Amino acid sequence: MNTDGSIAERPKNTIDWQALRHDFPILHQEVNGHPLVYLDNAATSQKPRRVIDALCHYYENDNANVHRGVHELSNRASAAYEGARNRAAQFVNARSADEIVFTRGTTEAINLVAQAWGTQHIKAGDKILLTEMEHHSNIVPWQLLAARVGAELVYLPVICDQGQLDLSRLDEWLTSDVKLFAMTHISNTLGTVNPVAELCARARKVGAVTLVDGAQSAGHCLIDVQEIGCDFLAFSGHKMCGPTGIGVLYGRLERLEATPPYQGGGDMISTVEFQSSTWNKVPHKFEAGTPHISGAIGLHAAMDYLDAIGRENIAQHDHELAAYAYGELAQLKGIRLFGPHIGRAGVVSFLAADVHAHDLVTVADQRGVALRGGHHCNQPLMKKLGVESTARASFYFYNTRSEVDRLVEVLKEIQKFFGGNS
């Protein structure tokens, strides 16, 4: 994927995607009497054997607390945990592992920035610019901050029928009183790929700090924080073949250094006295208490696994499969599709006439097809689109064209069942 958000044309890769499915034990089962077709990858991805084995290996051989003991197991656990940090730095091309803070996920990473950095740097009357396609995780923390300090939230509009941000109006919104611009890289409802490098460059011109929500992009395309030029980037391990409960906040070193601690406790201090404390250096200042050690180790294995496939290849595969699904669904009568017509990431949201999204996904589940129905934590976007919910198919590299065909077949059955068009 190019940094302007477009999908780079690449020669056809020679990866045997079907063979990669064997790496995922969970995919080979029947659900409700049908072979599982797992199309809910934007919610969470499945885990390859390599990640499951890394977790087992850690618990069977090296389990101990980090940064505390001087015994062998603690040394091994600490080395593995810090090894994961180094790997995460390399994964997003950070300048240093000190720029990588482990969090519980994207949500906690954004809350860390909003609470710790935001409280220090956003003042009454300042503006925080978001986009209308943000996930609640990239709205609510800023609402809490804005209410606390008296700042104002403003939103870059979405052009509904195109599923794109209205970039022609960016100058209207990105004014000099905007102190922070937080944007999603890939929309979890629309599948839109935003030109984050361009948006960050424009933000820099007015002196705004930038945060990129990489929840839907980190495991799906190459991420280079230096090329994007963002100040912060947040992502979750569980959406990219890693375990739940582990995520990453990348922060430009000088930003992290200018940020007070987020939570207090063990490991984040340098010295503690009865009345006051001093802080550990970045990034440990932000990791109070025993961290999710096995999670970081599992995430390390996931990053290795994804890079062995090649994230450019994954992006291309996602893009082709989503385009195929979009094209097939567009041929069904009574289906309303959301998001961009071309250049989308692996997410396709839709509605079938006269069928509620929840009914649609419930019946699909009875046929073994796992979709998500609802507002996808995008309530303001839903309101803008004039709907309450959508059904959503979201793809990863282990999904196949025949699974898309199965989705289409099931949708036709659903339309017939509910008496709609087909």
Ligand code: C6P
């Ligand atoms: N979206 C979905 O089904 P966490 O829960 O912290 O790992 O990720 C939150 C989050 C933040 N930003 C975006 C763009 C996201 O898509 C998500 C998670 C899931 O779409 C669960 S609502």
